[in-house]
Amino acid sequence: MRLDRHALIGHLRDQEEKAVLAKILDNVENVLKNHRPLLTNFYDPYHTGLIISMLERIPELDFATSGGYTMAERVRTAIFPDYLEEDAVDYEMVLLAVEGNFKMVKVTHRDFLGSLLGLGIKREMVGDLIVTDTGCQVVAVKEVAPYLMANLTKVHRVRVDVREIRPEELVLPEVKVKEISTTVASLRLDAVAAAGFGTSRSRIAREILAEKLNLNWHTCSNLSAPVQPGDILSLRGRGRVEVAEVKGSTKSGRIGIVVRRFL
Incomplete structure (x- = not known):
């Protein structure tokens, strides 16, 4: 099946949005050709909405999203042939705890994100960051986990340790x-x-x-x-x-x- 790229993304004026969707279309063509699921990186709700709107216009495909927990904002979109079930998809993400002694230092989401990006990690490789009393919990693509565990040693001058955690260890913020x-x-x-x-x-x-x-x-x-x-x-x-x-x-x-x- 040959995709009509102009019909799917030609109407977009924003070049950054068009580049994101063009990359997704590359994935779509591979899925249709090889009949194997593929994953996007993490995107915010706005870009995820653009991706889903485009995928809904392509027959023979199905898709689903996950961000590591139920209320996640940043999610990966799994793209797969419509005869497959979502249960067959591995979202290939990992949950990490970044822990240190932050009792005397006030740190924010931006501090943790800045430390991650400072290591050369692209934003789309990381999902939500959940700030806790002891540090931060991070959802990330599986492939960057070893690098983060080996190289993320400080956040805002505070020494940190990074370890993988199970889903039940996530400290989800209370939404008020x-x-x-x-x-x-x-x-x-x-x-x-x-x-x-x-x-x-x-x-x-x-x-x-x-x-x-x-x-x-x-x-x-x-x-x-x-x-x-x-x-x-x-x-x-x-x-x-x-x-x-x-x-x-x-x-x-x-x-x-x-x-x-x-x-």
């Missing part, structure tokens, strides 16, 4: 959600973000223009970008907000919305 019903002047990004994060519109505008806010996992510096139900807004250092519902206009002309803020 605050639901907020409010009104906004419009469904512009700056208005909705200000309401969701509980700050002024002028302050959130500075954050957006400084490229500190992501809309659906993509940096967005357009203050007037439209927001709709289901959109995810994440602000560096402030967490994440989901637009749950748009209720309609009030008598004063404002728009009622419901947002969920993940604490």
Whole structure:
């Protein structure tokens, strides 16, 4: 089966997105030719959505995703012939614990990620990072595990040890959600973000223009970008907000919305 690449990805304007999907299409052609499952690397929900939308348009294929645990954000997509079952797929990922004495040093997700990338590990080789009291738990492709265990020795000047762990050892964060019903002047990004994060519109505008806010996992510096139900807004250092519902206009002309803020 010959794939019509132009029909599948020719409409994309973003060259980075097109490059990602072109690489996935290489995998698809190998699956169709050799009748063997193949895996993508780890991608965020935005790119995973692009991948799935494309795969749904290709007959004779099936796919599934996994990020190492149920609520994972970054996942690998398994692509396989439609006569195979997902149970036959090995996602080839490993769970690692990066442990050290962090009682006197405050470290963040960014510190751990920076240490990994500083070793030359590509971001797409690593899934979610779960920060714990003793360090961080990492989901990664299996092939990089030996390298990480041998070479990741420090995070933010703290010595660390890296070991493989079992799925039942994962310390999953407790998800706390605050639901907020409010009104906004419009469904512009700056208005909705200000309401969701509980700050002024002028302050959130500075954050957006400084490229500190992501809309659906993509940096967005357009203050007037439209927001709709289901959109995810994440602000560096402030967490994440989901637009749950748009209720309609009030008598004063404002728009009622419901947002969920993940604490």
